Amino acid sequence: MARKIADCRKYPSEINCSLTISGEEEEVLRAATEHAVTVHRHEDTPELREQIRELLVDETPAGEPDGMNFVQLIEFKTGKRDQLDELLDEWEEATGGKRTAKRALLTQDHEHPGSYYELVEFPSYEEAMRNSRLPETDALSRKMRDLCDEAPTFHNLDVVRAERL
Known part of the structure; x- marks a missing residue:
C-alpha cells in the first residue's frame, strides 16, 4: 500500500x-x-x-524521478488561446488544495500554430481519476470544449521511464 x-x-x-x-x-x-x-x-x-x-x-517513492507515474496528454486546436489561459488560471485558483495534478506543460505545435498539446502529470492513475472527478475539472472540460475548434483528444499514459537530463 x-x-x-x-x-x-x-x-x-x-x-x-x-x-x-x-x-x-x-x-x-x-x-x-x-x-x-x-x-x-x-x-x-x-x-x-x-x-x-x-x-x-x-508519497513519492524513492528513486522515481519526481514521483510522476502517470501523464494525461490532451491534444486540441483553438484560436482562442487567451481565453484558454484565463480558463486554466481560474481552474488553478478554484482547485487549490484539492487538485491532484502536480505539473502541467502546455505546448504549441511549431509547424501547426493553433494546435496544442498539454501534458498533465500525476503521481498515479488513481490520483488522475480523482482529479477528473472534481466538479471544477468537469466545468473546465466543458468550457474548454467550447473554446476548441474540435473535441479534444485525451491519452492516459503510464510513465515507464523518466530521467533528468
Missing part, C-alpha cells in the same frame, strides 16, 4: 503552518486530524476526517 502525505503548506492558514505528515493512510489521517483540532482549532467530526482523507496524496 502506498504511503500518504498530508502537507499544511498546500492550504492557506492564518499561522502559515508548514507541517508535513507522512506514513500509512490511517496513521496520517489520525495525526492530521489531531493536528487540525489542536493547532488549527477545527472540530473533530466525521466530515473533517473525510475532508482530510480526500486531501491526502501518495
Whole structure:
C-alpha cells in the first residue's frame, strides 16, 4: 500500500503552518486530524476526517524521478488561446488544495500554430481519476470544449521511464 502525505503548506492558514505528515493512510489521517483540532482549532467530526482523507496524496517513492507515474496528454486546436489561459488560471485558483495534478506543460505545435498539446502529470492513475472527478475539472472540460475548434483528444499514459537530463 502506498504511503500518504498530508502537507499544511498546500492550504492557506492564518499561522502559515508548514507541517508535513507522512506514513500509512490511517496513521496520517489520525495525526492530521489531531493536528487540525489542536493547532488549527477545527472540530473533530466525521466530515473533517473525510475532508482530510480526500486531501491526502501518495508519497513519492524513492528513486522515481519526481514521483510522476502517470501523464494525461490532451491534444486540441483553438484560436482562442487567451481565453484558454484565463480558463486554466481560474481552474488553478478554484482547485487549490484539492487538485491532484502536480505539473502541467502546455505546448504549441511549431509547424501547426493553433494546435496544442498539454501534458498533465500525476503521481498515479488513481490520483488522475480523482482529479477528473472534481466538479471544477468537469466545468473546465466543458468550457474548454467550447473554446476548441474540435473535441479534444485525451491519452492516459503510464510513465515507464523518466530521467533528468
